[in-house]
Amino acid sequence: MKLSFVIPVYNEEKGFRKFYNNLLLPELKKIKYDYELILVNDGSKDKTLNIIQKVAKTDKNIKILCFSRNFGKEVALTAGIREAVGDAIITMDADGQQPPKLIHDFIKKWEEGGEIIIGVRGKYEKHGFIAKIGSKIFYKILNAMGVKDTVPGSTDFRLIDRCVADEYNKLTEHGRITRGLMDWMGFNKVYIDYIYGNRLAGKPSYNFRKLFQLAIDSFVSLSVTPLVVLGWIGCFITIASFILGLFILIEEFIMGDPLQLGWTGTSCLSIFITFLVGLILTSQAIIALYISHIHAEAQGRPLYIIDYKNSRNLNRDNTTSRHRGEEPRRLS
Numbered sequence: 001m002k003l004s005f006v007i008p009v010y011n012e013e014k015g016f017r018k019f020y021n022n023l024l025l026p027e028l029k030k031i032k033y034d035y036e037l038i039l040v041n042d043g044s045k046d047k048t049l050n051i052i053q054k055v056a057k058t059d060k061n062i063k064i065l066c067f068s069r070n071f072g073k074e075v076a077l078t079a080g081i082r083e084a085v086g087d088a089i090i091t092m093d094a095d096g097q098q099p100p101k102l103i104h105d106f107i108k109k110w111e112e113g114g115e116i117i118i119g120v121r122g123k124y125e126k127h128g129f130i131a132k133i134g135s136k137i138f139y140k141i142l143n144a145m146g147v148k149d150t151v152p153g154s155t156d157f158r159l160i161d162r163c164v165a166d167e168y169n170k171l172t173e174h175g176r177i178t179r180g181l182m183d184w185m186g187f188n189k190v191y192i193d194y195i196y197g198n199r200l201a202g203k204p205s206y207n208f209r210k211l212f213q214l215a216i217d218s219f220v221s222l223s224v225t226p227l228v229v230l231g232w233i234g235c236f237i238t239i240a241s242f243i244l245g246l247f248i249l250i251e252e253f254i255m256g257d258p259l260q261l262g263w264t265g266t267s268c269l270s271i272f273i274t275f276l277v278g279l280i281l282t283s284q285a286i287i288a289l290y291i292s293h294i295h296a297e298a299q300g301r302p303l304y305i306i307d308y309k310n311s312r313n314l315n316r317d318n319t320t321s322r323h324r325g326e327e328p329r330r331l332s
């Protein structure tokens with residue numbers, strides 16, 4: 001039996017050594033199974049790669065999967081899970097916020113037959129009133145939208161059995177949220193509450209600015225920004241002409257034209273046509289949005305690109321070939 005640990009790392013130069021030496025390694029020494037530690041360097045811009053390469057020299061169980069640029073945590077997790085060969089895979093963050101001590105509980109539940117063991121935060125945490133209400137509303141909306149499998153507070157800190165990983169590796173969508181997909185997949189789930197700690201060092205990379213930038217980037221790269229603008233213009237025209245039409249009706253026919261504007265049939269008709277043009281623009285933009293999503297999936301680009309020169313000790317030299325169902329080529 002073998003365990004795989006998958007840890008995405010992005011700009012963690014300040015905290016990684018502390019995380020590895022003080023938090024993770026002592027726990028790894030206690031487990032009775034063989035293990036591999038897959039560190040996915042998600043295009044770090046600081047000295048993270050250098051640091052994890054040095055740490056890898058001290059431990060033959062460490063594998064480094066290095067991306068050619070930043071692809072985001074969700075994709076990094078996916079790549080790590082595809083690379084993993086263990087009978088169970090544990091995913092966790094590299095910043096110490098998800099306590100490695102908990103892995104023993106995860107493993108115990110897995111041995112008892114759990115197929116997805118999920119770390120849940122929140123139960124022991126003190127939240128402000130707004131945060132509490134906000135999270136309640138978020139999950140209520142999610143539920144109303146038909147996403148009923150997500151337990152509030154579920155995190156990416158989890159263990160999945162090999163059977164789950166094999167199915168997960170078959171999923172092909174590009175826009176992905178790892179935990180959401182896993183929740184959707186079913187299987188036998190066990191939940192374990194934990195306290196989300198503080199970062200050992202550095203700043204979380206998912207701040208508002210980055211999320212906003214990410215949104216803008218994806219708009220531009222998919223060329224939907226003009227469509228979105230078009231949609232807004234359409235909405236504006238529709239609403240403005242509707243209001244104007246309503247104003248004419250009331251002013252002319254109900255109030256008896258007190259402003260002496262003298263509306264004619266032609267002007268009413270032209271406002272009606274403007275209203276329809278707005279409606280058409282809006283619906284066109286909505287359809288285009290859907291098509292752009294299909295376009296992104298149909299492009300069939302790989303989810304990520306591996307920088308093999310800086311990767312170390314990998315099980316496979318082409319993780320995407322496995323994903324496409326081809327026979328993976330082993331590194332000699």
Ligand code: UDP
Nearest residue numbers: 008009010042072073093094095204205206
């Ligand atoms: N991370 C990553 N790619 C990114 C951003 C973050 O691999 O683009 C990693 C990061 O190094 C950490 C984990 O994902 O191990 C969680 O990131 P972060 O602490 O920024 O997120 P939060 O704790 O706010 O969920």
Ligand code: MG
Nearest residue numbers: 093095097204
């Ligand atoms: Mg964090």
